[in-house]
Amino acid sequence: MLATNNKYVGLLYLSPALLFVAVFVLYPLVQLVMISMTSESLLGGGEFVWFDNYLLAFSDRSFWTSFWFTVRYTLIITPILMVLGFLLALLTMQNRALNQIARGVVFLPVVIGLASSSLLWVWLFDQQVGLLNKALVDVGAIEQPMVWFNRAHLGMTAVIVSVVWKVVGFGMIIMLSGMQSISHEIVEASMIDGATYWQRVRRIILPLSARAILLATLISAIGSMLAFDQFYLMTGGAPRGQTFTSVYWIYQNSFVYFKLGYGSALSVILMVVIMAGAALQIALQRRGESA
Amino acid sequence: MPHVELKSLSKQFGTVEVIRDLSLAIEAGEFCALLGPSGCGKSTLLRMIAGLETVTAGNVVIAGRDVTQVPPAKRQISMVFQSYALYPHMSVRQNIAFSLEIAGAPKAEIAEKTQKAATLLQLEPYLERKPAQLSGGQRQRVAIGRALVRDPEVFLFDEPLSNLDAKLRVQMRLELAKLHQELATTMIYVTHDQVEAMTLADRIVVLDAGRIAQVGSPLDLYHRPENKFVAAFIGSPAMNFLPAAANGGEGRAVSVDLAGAGSLSVETRHDGAGKTSGTLELGIRPEHVSPTAPADPSAVIDGRISMVERLGNATILYVDTAAGNIVVEDESESEARIGDAVGLAFEPGRSHLFAADGRVI
Structure with missing residues (x-):
């Protein structure tokens, strides 16, 4: 009797969260899948087309170009974010006043909107008035101010610089929480065992922060796979759509070409790919932990 | 010549003086217990000997060498922590062998020393297990094994039995006493448990607010306390x-x-x-x-x-x-x-x- 009551009481406590998930996650997800099987346009109309949009997506060269561009962007930026985040977390691990200030400074850009920070960096990279071009010319790295967004690799580099500045503090904070949860006595035991600083980092801190690193990696990789604002504002897809990311291409189809049904199908494909990637990463981590 | 010598040691945390002008000499092979109530500075003193805590004033001398400014790894000491401080991601074997591995010892030597410690501490069946798969007593033995393989001049124990239940504590107490008999290495043991100190130590140092209240053999402290603090602290029920x-x-x-x-x-x-x-x-x-x-x-x-x-x-x-x-x-x-x-x-x-x-x- 008591157990049954407890079950209902438990459900009662959970209901606000369940309701939230149902309204803001499950309902839109079901809607997305349903729309993806229609030829619905943003202007209205459309009919049920079963899996035609999915079949079309597999032969859509632009979608796969944007997809592989996004994968490349993710594969480049994620290690940079993780390594820098880890090093910054290591540097600011002790709870000294200066470290706390440093943490605050590095974390500050995280609270700025991505669109605002992207606009800021557009100006910093600007050919005419950009501080970066000026600085590079002054130190002799380049002869004259350059246009950063007319070539795909330069555009991606600029975006990576801006996004690293913007989000590196987030990874740092997650990894810092992992590092600070390591018992002091374990670190001290390794000091007495004769481990040097880098031996401690490699043999103790790194493996014991693995879960936090995985979490930071997942959040960062998923965020990068869903990159849109920074490319929309900084490169605009230029040159010739070479810096279209998957989400940018989905946006183009849904809101520029009005193909809402097709855009939804692309979203579902992207979601499945990201979920599979995340699941693979978690599985690999678990296997590593049990080995 | 004393094996461990503390000369006018002081330790301040901000304005709080935790250890006050403390001098102590511990002979080679001696089992010395630092006993006192919570907050008396006994763990801080041990950490100063280990090099995990800086010294505000005074000197720490181990085996005739002033190690006051020497890092912990080079003090020729091993320490067993209250929480055991085992590396959770490593097996028992890796835990015991860690110090030898990072010192670049030959594989044969690592295997031999690890095996020897495991045999001595009856850990052979658990060598491939992770710390989470061990009982409290087994974890404690792994921590001792890890300290053992380094062949230290001095073993430092920081309340090593306080996380064990009463029965296991008595058993581990006996094992520690046997280990000391077998190794005859200098041991410094921090505890707030007078029974542990009385049963294990050759000599007890009773600390009160960062100062030595009395140093003596267990029976000396019991029968001839030099002050009311020691008289009240030693003995149960109390005097x-x-x-x-x-x-x-x-x-x-x-x-x-x-x-x-x-x-x-x-x-x-x-x-x-x-x-x-x-x-x-x-x-x-x-x-x-x-x-x-x-x-x-x-x-x-x-x-x-x-x-x-x-x-x-x-x-x-x-x-x-x-x-x-x-x-x-x-x-x-x-x-x-x-x-x-x-x-x-x-x-x-x-x-x-x-x-x-x-x-x-």
């Missing part, structure tokens, strides 16, 4: 303290008046103590007080029993007297009951007198 007034005396004997009782002659430790005057405290251990019939000629004071604890091997009586509550440890199977009137006889030569500043007279 009884009764207000007393000096009333003349001769030589070492001091005559004291107890409230609600007659005069009592107490043999002190110092010549001329008989001239002591003023307010004192008389200390007597519960096992040195025996219940008698009320108004018995041997009774120093009469009282009424307010509580009885029967432990099987002894009975603890709490007796309300005019001089205050007196605890009596009666080794007979006493039939005393709450409310009974009793007389209390003090075993001659077992009382201690303490001056107002706490020093023994």
Whole structure:
């Protein structure tokens, strides 16, 4: 009797969260899948087309170009974010006043909107008035101010610089929480065992922060796979759509070409790919932990 | 030459002085316990010896070498922590071998030393397990094994048994005692548990607010405390303290008046103590007080029993007297009951007198 009551009481406590998930996650997800099987346009109309949009997506060269561009962007930026985040977390691990200030400074850009920070960096990279071009010319790295967004690799580099500045503090904070949860006595035991600083980092801190690193990696990789604002504002897809990311291409189809049904199908494909990637990463981590 | 020597050590955290001008010499092969209540500075002192805590003033000398500024790894010490501090992601074998591996020892030597420690500590069946798969006692043994393979000059133990249950604690205490006999290495052992200190140590250092209250053998501390702090801290149930007034005396004997009782002659430790005057405290251990019939000629004071604890091997009586509550440890199977009137006889030569500043007279 008591157990049954407890079950209902438990459900009662959970209901606000369940309701939230149902309204803001499950309902839109079901809607997305349903729309993806229609030829619905943003202007209205459309009919049920079963899996035609999915079949079309597999032969859509632009979608796969944007997809592989996004994968490349993710594969480049994620290690940079993780390594820098880890090093910054290591540097600011002790709870000294200066470290706390440093943490605050590095974390500050995280609270700025991505669109605002992207606009800021557009100006910093600007050919005419950009501080970066000026600085590079002054130190002799380049002869004259350059246009950063007319070539795909330069555009991606600029975006990576801006996004690293913007989000590196987030990874740092997650990894810092992992590092600070390591018992002091374990670190001290390794000091007495004769481990040097880098031996401690490699043999103790790194493996014991693995879960936090995985979490930071997942959040960062998923965020990068869903990159849109920074490319929309900084490169605009230029040159010739070479810096279209998957989400940018989905946006183009849904809101520029009005193909809402097709855009939804692309979203579902992207979601499945990201979920599979995340699941693979978690599985690999678990296997590593049990080995 | 002492094996470990602490010379005028001090430690300050901000304005708080945790260790105050402390000097101590520990001989080679000695098992020395640092005993004291929480916050007395015993763990800080151990960490200063280990090099995990900087020294505000003074020196730490180990095996004739001043190691005050030497990092922990180069002090030739090993330490067993209260939480064991095992590396959770490594197997028992990897935990034990860690220090040798990072020192770049040859594989054969690592395997041999790990195996030797595992055999000594009966850890062979668990070598491939992770710490989370071990019991508290096994984890403790792994921590000792990890310390053992380094062949240190000094073993440092920071309350290593306090996370174990009572039964396991007794078992591990015996194992530690055997280990010390076997290795004959200098061991410094921090504990707040007087039973651990009394049973394991050759010598106990009692600490009080960052200072040494007394250093001595376990029985020395028990029978000849130098101050009220040590007298009160060592022994369970604790020593009884009764207000007393000096009333003349001769030589070492001091005559004291107890409230609600007659005069009592107490043999002190110092010549001329008989001239002591003023307010004192008389200390007597519960096992040195025996219940008698009320108004018995041997009774120093009469009282009424307010509580009885029967432990099987002894009975603890709490007796309300005019001089205050007196605890009596009666080794007979006493039939005393709450409310009974009793007389209390003090075993001659077992009382201690303490001056107002706490020093023994």
